[in-house]
Amino acid sequence: MICTTKDQYIVNYQETYPCWVVTLSSGLVVFQDDFRPGIEPHSAWERLYHYCHANDDYISKMIVRFRSNVQSLPENADGYYFSKGVRAGIYAVRTLHLFFTGTLNNGLLEVQCWKVPEMIPELIEERDPHKAGLCLISKDIPPI
Numbered sequence: 001m002i003c004t005t006k007d008q009y010i011v012n013y014q015e016t017y018p019c020w021v022v023t024l025s026s027g028l029v030v031f032q033d034d035f036r037p038g039i040e041p042h043s044a045w046e047r048l049y050h051y052c053h054a055n056d057d058y059i060s061k062m063i064v065r066f067r068s069n070v071q072s073l074p075e076n077a078d079g080y081y082f083s084k085g086v087r088a089g090i091y092a093v094r095t096l097h098l099f100f101t102g103t104l105n106n107g108l109l110e111v112q113c114w115k116v117p118e119m120i121p122e123l124i125e126e127r128d129p130h131k132a133g134l135c136l137i138s139k140d141i142p143p144i
Contacts, residue, residue, distance in 0.1 A: 002051045003033040003044065018066040018099060018116040020082055022048070022059045045082050049134050058139045064101055066117040079104030079129065079138025081111055098122075104129050104138050 003010060010031045013019060019032040032044045041047060052058055059080040062073045073080065081102035088095040102111035109129040113122040129136055 001039055002028075002048055003031045003036070004028050006031060009033060009036055014065070015067065018064065018097075018114075018119060020045075020062060020064050020099075020101070022063075022080070023061040024052070024057045025060045026055075026057050028057070045137075046134055049137050052137050059137055062101070064099055064114060064119065066119050069119045071114070071119055071121075073101055074103055074105075077103035077105050078140060079109070079136050081109060081127075081132060081136045083135045085113075100135075102127070102136075104136060109136065 010033060013031075013033060017034075021032065022030050024030060030044075030048055033039070034044050035042045036044075039047075059077075061075045062080050062082075064071050064073075081100065081104065083100045085098040085100060086095050087098060097116050099114040099116050100111050101114065102109055107129065109127045109132060110124055111127050112124045114120065115122055129138070
């Protein structure tokens with residue numbers, strides 16, 4: 001199940017957590033709703049991955065946001081990448097939370113790291129799209 005309605009859970013989620021919002025080629029707008037009670041798997045991206053492959057749909061537009069800070073990825077890419085991460089040091093006082101977002105174009109997957117919730121862009125790196133697994137929803141790479 002993907003979330004296509006901006007209900008109270010989404011309003012609360014977007015006020016509390018950084019998140020993604022995508023528009024599919026079919027015109028559906030899908031909201032990240034990780035850990036929605038009673039819905040499995042907990043990852044909205046994983047549910048979106050399976051939905052897109054089952055319905056021959058794909059992402060045409062993606063944003064990541066925290067409250068009013070909205071960052072857009074390039075539109076109409078061949079694929080879109082998303083994952084979460086954390087970074088901490090041995091003596092670090094605070095654990096840093098990260099989003100990794102990216103686009104696939106002409107076989108090249110470029111992934112950007114974002115410090116969240118501030119939405120501060122960090123490094124950009126190339127990754128192998130064939131090793132991206134569920135993190136990459138693309139038009140051409142077959143599902144795993």
